[in-house]
Amino acid sequence: MTLILSNEDIERILTMEDLVPVLEEAYVELAEGRGGNRVRSDIVTPTTFREDGLYALKSMDGVIPKFGVGAVRINSDILTFPRTDGQMRRVKAPAAPGERYVGLVLLFSTHNGEPLMICPDGVMQRMRVGGTNAVAARHMARQDAHVAAILGSGWQAGAQLLGLEAVRPLDDIRVYSPRKASREVFAQEMSAALGKTVRPCATAAEACAGADLVACATNATGPVFFREHVAAGMHVGGIRPGASEIDRAAWPDIDLFALLDHDDNAQIVHTHGVRLGEEQDGGMYGMPHDEFHAAMATLPEIVTGRREGRRSDGQVTCFLNNLGMGYQFAATGYLVHRKAKAAGLGHELPTDWFTETVHP
């Protein structure tokens, strides 16, 4: 049978406590050349949905033989490009019936090829981001880190906090985001979820003062973490490609930078000459791409000990989660599938619907 799960099913069973070690093991497999990732591709075309919108078909694949699975993650997006404060942002429109988004993960067995699971990507997407930053914090933050500041109060911010909580015993948690109501709701919800006080702060400086761990998780296009926030021994994490969350003036104060992977160039196929808003020639990192990457370790290198991590409690470390990998959906999907089967969740469809007698 092929399992069909919903985001609600996945949310019930996918915990950071389970996911962080699975992701870590997956990154070891990747670093050792035993797991494989195919970088993201996008085909970008016009859409009839909106004249100033675009259609994008995105896919990324990964296989982890140790877990016995491969995954394809697909996004079929209607993109819009609203301008706020003179900055263009890329916003997906929930254009599918019922005002819904379209993101899917298909999980396959490397043992016999069979399709094991088909499910939406949303909850897994958030958890693999938070889980990856948690793996980084586990290897890069001070052992005794216990004070965390979350900059941002959206969907990704919660996963960042859950991730940090899974790798360090936090006893002082702060959240800052520009809108008072948002940070207060976040503090309330996450306090309830963790059974610990999450304190809303009026400024990023207040949230970061004395923090051992800082997680940047906002929708802002500009920097949210500045030089004035840096303190000895701090570990900072970001989730946006291009390292744009960390103000360039703060970089000289950071002793160790790591990325998820150097190979962060999506393969983009354009039609009709259309271009995505954020695509720029050079300057993505505020420095040439090659120079940027030369200065960076990768998380798998640090996890496997090929590159040195933090050298002392006084060092400042920073992890930039610079790309999404189909590979992460293989790792997360492996865990979700195993737990969903055990819990009896989801719809089971005949595997025959997704297989064939014809040699393709």
Add this chain to the structure above:
Amino acid sequence: MTLILSNEDIERILTMEDLVPVLEEAYVELAEGRGGNRVRSDIVTPTTFREDGLYALKSMDGVIPKFGVGAVRINSDILTFPRTDGQMRRVKAPAAPGERYVGLVLLFSTHNGEPLMICPDGVMQRMRVGGTNAVAARHMARQDAHVAAILGSGWQAGAQLLGLEAVRPLDDIRVYSPRKASREVFAQEMSAALGKTVRPCATAAEACAGADLVACATNATGPVFFREHVAAGMHVGGIRPGASEIDRAAWPDIDLFALLDHDDNAQIVHTHGVRLGEEQDGGMYGMPHDEFHAAMATLPEIVTGRREGRRSDGQVTCFLNNLGMGYQFAATGYLVHRKAKAAGLGHELPTDWFTETVHP
């Protein structure tokens, strides 16, 4: 609703008569930069299925805004590499439950992103190959071509014949394949399907003598069409990558060669250092890759008139269908989906199962 179709459903509704013009229109869109194709990728890893086997997760994508669809085609294959007559062949094992293969096509709407259809790829795969060679024959063969020779009697051979029949009124059809029983069964079945006599021939020379159209569609790894078979005015089609079906000694006699596309390098991700049998450095075409491509037109160029096709009835032309494109599954899927909806075929599943409220 999202439509789930079987190969049997697709076989009932997908005809060459419908498909050839749709594919032709799709290639025009591609040539004009209005359609987009993302080249095939494979991630190749070990499998527990067989020690000497491999697992391969293959994907390819395409979007055709004019048809309002994008497609992702996925293959989750267990590969084996048996040796016959000293030649290694790549053979997929039907390893999924019920001894089945795993190939899927997912079709999405460019209008609103929604998942329109999920179905196995087998019948579509065969038809898009035959249909593409038919588009080539329509543009490259003599207008008055009416005698066809099919070299091969397998799954692809039938689609080749159906394709030629759709673009030229055939009145003399021959089939050759080495095993007498195979060619006789093929002749019988295709005679019944077409309502025309298909004549089995004991040699390729006999089948090709006087033929205007020759279709190579075998599993052989070596050449099947030789210099002695060439005659003035002939059009020859092949379906294997690497142009290996046409003996090199025959090439000087061919006036016009066309490929489907120059960009035929699959993106292959290896793990554990495993390699696919057919991967070789250079020599794939019996000449350097760049030199080979420089000598070739492409089918979309010929369809759009950017490159000259056949100049006279006496010229010998050859089309080499050198790669599979996700784009072809978008074109074929568009047609299949439209006809299946009209015929009320398949299972309808709630689109909500494959969409989400979460911004992915």
